[in-house]
Amino acid sequence: MDSLVSLSKRRGFVYPASDIYGGLANSWDYGPLGSIMKENIKNEWLKEFVFSRDDMILIDSAIIQNSSVWDASGHLTKFSDPMVECLDCHKRFRADNLIEDKLGIDVDGRSAEEIDKIINENNIKCPITAGVLSQVKNFNLMFNTKLGPVDVSSDTVYLRPETCQGIFTNFDNIIKSTRLKLPFGVAQIGKSFRNEITPGNFIFRTLEFEQMEIEYFTKEDNADKDFEYWLNLFEEWYKKIGIKKENLKKVELNETQRAHYSKRTVDIYFNYPFGFKELQSFANRSDYDLTSHSNLSGKKLHYFDEESKTNIVPFVIEPSVGLGRLFLAILSNGYKEEIIGNDKRIVLSLSHRIAPYQLAIFPLIGKDEKINNISQNLYSNLRWKYRCTYDSTGSIGKRYRRQDEIGTPLCITIDNDSSIDNTVTIRDRDSMEQVRVNIDNINEYIDKCFL
Numbered sequence: 001m002d003s004l005v006s007l008s009k010r011r012g013f014v015y016p017a018s019d020i021y022g023g024l025a026n027s028w029d030y031g032p033l034g035s036i037m038k039e040n041i042k043n044e045w046l047k048e049f050v051f052s053r054d055d056m057i058l059i060d061s062a063i064i065q066n067s068s069v070w071d072a073s074g075h076l077t078k079f080s081d082p083m084v085e086c087l088d089c090h091k092r093f094r095a096d097n098l099i100e101d102k103l104g105i106d107v108d109g110r111s112a113e114e115i116d117k118i119i120n121e122n123n124i125k126c127p128i129t130a131g132v133l134s135q136v137k138n139f140n141l142m143f144n145t146k147l148g149p150v151d152v153s154s155d156t157v158y159l160r161p162e163t164c165q166g167i168f169t170n171f172d173n174i175i176k177s178t179r180l181k182l183p184f185g186v187a188q189i190g191k192s193f194r195n196e197i198t199p200g201n202f203i204f205r206t207l208e209f210e211q212m213e214i215e216y217f218t219k220e221d222n223a224d225k226d227f228e229y230w231l232n233l234f235e236e237w238y239k240k241i242g243i244k245k246e247n248l249k250k251v252e253l254n255e256t257q258r259a260h261y262s263k264r265t266v267d268i269y270f271n272y273p274f275g276f277k278e279l280q281s282f283a284n285r286s287d288y289d290l291t292s293h294s295n296l297s298g299k300k301l302h303y304f305d306e307e308s309k310t311n312i313v314p315f316v317i318e319p320s321v322g323l324g325r326l327f328l329a330i331l332s333n334g335y336k337e338e339i340i341g342n343d344k345r346i347v348l349s350l351s352h353r354i355a356p357y358q359l360a361i362f363p364l365i366g367k368d369e370k371i372n373n374i375s376q377n378l379y380s381n382l383r384w385k386y387r388c389t390y391d392s393t394g395s396i397g398k399r400y401r402r403q404d405e406i407g408t409p410l411c412i413t414i415d416n417d418s419s420i421d422n423t424v425t426i427r428d429r430d431s432m433e434q435v436r437v438n439i440d441n442i443n444e445y446i447d448k449c450f451l
């Protein structure tokens with residue numbers, strides 16, 4: 001993990017937020033390479049699950065919604081984690097995590113009283129000072145703020161803790177404006193906010209994060225089948241973007257562990273440097289959200305089923321993944337240290353779909369006019385189709401190492417022979433093999449590498 005954090009800062013993937021002021025605990029900024037990589041992940045997700053399908057659409061709803069949204073969704077009363085405070089150092093901890101660390105039991109879904117009993121019976125103490133812990137209290141994770149200049153309680157609004165509610169509240173608008181037929185899905189990518197008691201592990205658990213969520217509306221009878229379908233689809237996608245199968249595992253949640261709205265939940269865990277932890281969650285949210293919003297708003301959120309000639313409330317299958325957690329999984333999945341001769345080589349084996357740059361173009365001798373012209377021409381042409389970077393400084397060995405570290409799959413070197421026989425050297429990041437390719441065939445060659 002230290003290597004990933006240090007590489008991220010050194011090469012501009014992720015910086016500590018407010019760095020010049022000593023940072024702000026567990027807040028991170030994405031740097032130049034991190035920002036490109038984040039966009040690449042989003043684009044791959046959109047291509048795979050939205051733009052290549054007729055049954056999917058995309059929306060972008062507001063972060064701050066009418067507070068009734070969080071009343072109907074259950075977040076105002078139920079979105080909390082059990083918290084304890086050390087009576088000596090006054091640090092706060094998630095009681096469920098302390099129990100899991102000490103006893104290996106998952107207490108998700110148990111009441112504060114039950115969790116308190118487990119803490120007392122097993123003599124669980126503060127992990128820092130070994131001091132006595134306070135009684136367990138449920139702590140609501142939603143950030144709130146005031147709307148307008150007057151500081152009165154009626155103006156309290158919340159930063160959304162999940163993006164999907166904006167999809168449910170727009171259900172009727174979407175049906176009317178698109179005339180979509182069941183089954184169909186609505187996708188959204190956007191920021192969510194949670195006042196986590198114990199954020200940490202770099203970008204794994206943060207206070208603000210981006211979610212990529214899909215709400216797939218389907219008939220109740222098809223919900224189980226569609227759940228499996230989406231689970232398989234994502235497993236295939238993870239393979240496609242280069243995540244090794246052995247780094248993923250599925251965890252089925254039992255009834256007490258599931259959120260209040262869920263009829264079935266399967267989490268996908270990734271093998272992070274700190275162990276297997278949740279990357280993504282799949283839930284069958286049933287008709288819970290549409291029904292709750294209908295009841296509270298008085299606006300019917302249903303769908304007219306031509307077959308049965310009745311109004312039905314569809315069930316919803318939700319694959320939801322945090323962008324930061326996927327970003328960290330991809331970094332960790334691709335990070336390798338190798339010894340080559342007397343040198344250490346750091347390589348990020350990123351898929352060409354995700355790597356910030358796909359090609360690096362090197363003029364062997366930066367000051368040679370002929371070499372420079374060919375290199376610049378190639379760079380100007382290739383950058384319209386591929387993500388390219390140009391590096392004319394330092395030895396070729398050093399340039400390769402710089403690109404290996406940021407995951408660039410192919411490096412193209414232009415040398416003296418290039419002006420004679422119109423060929424360049426293309427070097428593969430993972431195998432380090434080099435081949436000579438004619439410039440006229442370069443697109444064809446690259447496309448074959450990027451299948």
Ligand code: ATP
Nearest residue numbers: 194196204205206209278279280281320321322325
């Ligand atoms: P956890 O159990 O780890 O707190 P969760 O089950 O509460 O996560 P969900 O509500 O299912 O998470 O949210 C869907 C996805 O959003 C998660 O699988 C994760 O990828 C991401 N996510 C949730 N909370 C955070 C967070 N604080 N920081 C970064 N990503 C998050």
